[in-house]
Structures are given as C-alpha cells and as structure tokens.
Amino acid sequence: MLGPPYNHTVETPATFFLVGIPGLQSSHLWLAISLSAMYIIALLGNTLIVTTIRMDSTLQEPMFYFLCVLAAVDIVMVSSVVPEMVNIFSSGGGSISFNACFTQMYFIHVATAMESGLLLVMAFDRYVAICKPLHYKSILTPQVMLGMNVAITIRAVIFMTPLSWMVSHLLFCGSHMVLHSYCEHIAVAKLACTDPMPSSLYSLIGSSIIVGSDVVFIAASYNLILRAVFSLSSKNAQLKALSTCGSHVVVMALYYLPGMASIYVAWLGQDTVPLHTQVLLADLYLVIPPALNPIIYGLRTKQIRERMWSLLMHCLFDHSRLAS
Template identity: 80%
Template sequence: MSGPSYNYTVETPATFFLMGVPGLQSSYLWLAISLSTMYSIALLGNMLIIIVICMDSTLQEPMYFFLCVLAAVDVVMASSVVPKMVSIFSSGDSSIGFNACFTQMYFVHAATAVETGLLLAMAFDRYVAICKPLHYRRILTARLMLGLCVTIVLRAVISMTPLSWMLSHLPFCGSKVVFHSYCEHMAVAKLVCADPMPSSLYSLVCSSIIVGSDMAFIAVSYILILRAVFNLSSKNAQLKALSTCGSHVGVMCLFYLPGISSIYIAWLWQDAVPLHIQVLLADLYLIIPPTLNPIIYGIRTKQIQERMWVLLTGFFRHGL
C-alpha cells in the first residue's frame, strides 16, 4: 500500500507573518506594555546578577557560577522573542524573514534546553550543599562545574540543531501566516506542504526525553533535600531551608508547567483548547522565568543582595 502523495511547488518564502495572539487583538496594547515591563525587569535583573557575580571575588562558589550562567541564558531566551512580540503588539510589524524565523526558533529551543539543564545542575548543587555539606567543595570542583555547563550546552546544540534543520528544508507553499507570536516549531510546521511528521515527532520525543529526565532528577534531588531538612534539629534552619526550596520549586513550576502544557496540548488537545490559550502558554514560559529568576535566585540571596546594593549606591553616587 503506497503512502500519501504530495503535489506542491517547492518555494522558499522570503518572509513569514506572525499572527501574534489570535483572538486577543483588542488586548495588544496591554500585552505590549506588560511584556515591555517584564522584559525590562528581566534584562536589568539578570545583567545586574552577571555583573555582581563577575566583579566580586567572594561570589565564586558553584551556586553563583550556575546562577551567572542561568542569568545569561535568561537574557538570550527573553531577547530571542520579546522584542519582536512587542513590535507586533504595539506597531503591527509582524513580518519576519525566513532565515530570521528559523534562527529565532533555534535560539528559543536551544535556550530552553540549556535552561532545564541548568535548573537540574542547581538542584544538584543544593542537594550537595544541604545533604553533604562537609564534602561540598570536594565534590563541586571548578572542573566539574565547567564540565556540567559544557555538557548542558552540547546537549542543547546536538538535540536542537536537527529540529530547525529538518523543518527549514521542507517545502513551503500557500499561507505564510504563522498563527503564533514567535516562530514556534509546531506553528511553522503547519505551513509546509510536505509531511511534517518526522520533524514534529522528533520535537515531541526529544523534548519529552530532555524535560522528563531533568524533572525526574530534580524531583529526586528535592525529595532528598526535604528529607535532610526535616532531620535538622533547629526549627529556624528548617524554615529557612523550606523557604528557599519552596521559592526554587515555584520558579521551576512556572517554567516547566506552561512549557509541557504547550507541547502536549499541541499534540493531544489542539482542537479542545482555544488557540490564544495555546499561544499564551508558549509565551509565558519564555518570559516569566527570566523575569522571576533574578528575584528568586538573586535578590533573595543575601550575599548578592548586599553586593547589588553596594554596586547601585556606588553607581548613583558616582553619577551624581
């Protein structure tokens, strides 16, 4: 039995047009203001964290190293989508070039793959610090930290490069309107006039393996952390550790839940969930974590808070 045949004229569109958030056109001004505010907070907060950690020699512990890398990834992740979203919502400029579209797609997926790996590395760091404090510096050496970061980045590059490559080499025809606010893989795949299943299936399997395995290890880390915390004799120490772990888990939920929901809704419940909800879910997990991470991981950390205050007061004093 022969498979389906596709009759099409191979065409490489020079430009795609991003729809934004279908059905919420009346709220575009509010969305532009909200995204601009969150993006400004994300840029300022993450850049401050990078500057403070790089300038202060006392903040050279593994936790701050991972936090610095996370801040850099958050800047890349937010910057890959938010400026174009704001342009769509504020001025209606929805055009994006073919190469720019797939470059954006690559950076979005690669940055999210790096982010989930860093969250796992930070959970491992907290596990060693709380459960094996006497062996902390012996386990988390500079060589291990560098190796973890290189492995996380290589995993993202190796896994996500085929994703954009497979889709960009398929023929496009007909509509050039992407029903999304950025070049999300599944939304662009709907525009091809060949079978996009290999690329789409690769996206689903690859994302499920990376996110699923990282979440499983993170869950194990925090279960072991909680078990160690409840064995502490000091109630104040218990409350402090629980507060820190609770805020970290909260940020992870805001990253993982919208991302996972976006992936599986597009596959399983696409017709049951309104399109604007699908698009907003995909948008939220790219902008909320970069906005909140500096607050949760940085400003709530006493050492960074003190150094940041010194840096800002020195800057304003020098400026005045």
C-alpha cells in the same frame, strides 16, 4: 486584514508573517505593555546579577557560577522573542524573513534546553551543599562545573540542530501566516506542504526525554534536601530552608508546566483548547521565569543582595561625585 494576502506560489516564501495571538487582537496593546515591563525586569535583573557576580571576587562559589550562567541564558532567551513580540502586539503583526525565523527558532530551543539543564545542576548544587556540606568543594570543583556547563550546551545543540534542519528543509508553498507570536516550530511546520510529522514527532520525543529526565532528577534532589531539612533540630532553620525550596519549586513549575503543556496541547488538544490559550502558554514559559529568576535565585540570596546594594551605592556615589 491581519497582514498580506496568502502566498499560493510553489516556492518557499521569502518571509513569514507573525499574527501575534489569534483571537486576542483586542488585548495586544495591553500584552505589549505587560511584556515590555517583564522584559525590562528580566533584562535589568539578570544583567545586574551577571555584573555583580563577575565583579565581586567573593562570589566564587559554584552556586553563584551557575546563577551567573542562568542569568546569561535568560537574557538570550527573552531577547530572542520579546522585542519582536512587543513589535507585533503594538503594530498588529509583523513580517520576519525565512532565515531570521529559523535563527530565532534555533536560539529559543537551545536556550530553553540549556535553562532546563541549569535548573537541574542548581538543584544538584543545593543537594550537595545541604546534604554533603563537608564534601561540597571537593565534589563541585571548577573542572566539574565547567564539564556540567559544556555538557548542558552540547546536549542543547545536539537536540536542536536536527530539529532546525528538518523544519527549515520543509517545503512551504501555501500560506505564510504563522498563527503565533514568534517562530514556534510547530506553528511554522503546520504551514508546510510536505509532511511535518517527522520533525514534530522528533520535537515531542526529544523534549519529553530532556524535560522528563531533568524533572525526575530535580525532584529526587529536592526530596533528599527536604529529608535533610526535616532532620534539623531548629524550627527556624527548617522554615528558612522550606521557604527557599518552595520558591525554587514555584519558579520551576512556572517554567516546566506551561512549556510542556504547550507542546502536548499542540499535539493532543488542537480541537479542544483554544488557539490563543496554546500561544499564551508558549509565550509565558519564555518570559515569566527569566523575570522571576533574578528575584528568586538572586535577591533572596543574602550575599547577592548585599553585593548588589553595595555595587549600586558605589555607582550612585561615584556618579554624584563626578556630577559635583
């Protein structure tokens, strides 16, 4: 048995039961270990970035401001799902209350929408820095940066609030076993006795618009960046810029491709793509990018790397003096 028996009452269940990754129960322990490792890396790396940028007055450029916000969003995103997923994989499944399920769903979708918007503004930041360096500070003023973050947050909330309302007001009168490792809205909506099509269609269209528009503008930004890079006379400068852009594109691909694939597969490939593959895709795009972002955007940036090392040495030496 994966969990408690099905609920066949006509009332909405007080709890849902998350089964983890259907068909991969034998690998749950290894998944729990892997997720725990990635969670620790994401938590420590992003916390270190936020602490370093907040404590160092020299890191006040727009790039570091956006990186700090991205790190904070990544902490929220992985903390919303990974602890519960590790508990499910290590124990064989877990119950989650009705309200907690929809709260988790809300935070996950708001965080993912904000993440997409932040990747866009960070690409725009690099475009301005490389293609219009003389106007960098006049374009990305503190007011503009604040406005960008407010717009990203409002967009995420406006998109997610109606979706959360529609799914939470469905009638759940049958099974309460969610064939997923977290409260992913399509997996939850499938349990409804009433027609979940309006919420599912809203999610598909909204996600396509948000991600589609962000990806188009990100691609346009990096296209202009690459044109500027190839016009440089120095081969070393070209290689350095290409290495940076390449690593950024890899992180974005690991975020966008599994995320959109999980949405479209749930719609178009339900009968052809194994369920465990669908769940894994949905899990990966929430965990891997937050673990890689501190490395790609943080440690590969010289100023961040130097300040992190200085902060760590300061903490270690101060601790040593106190201990002696």
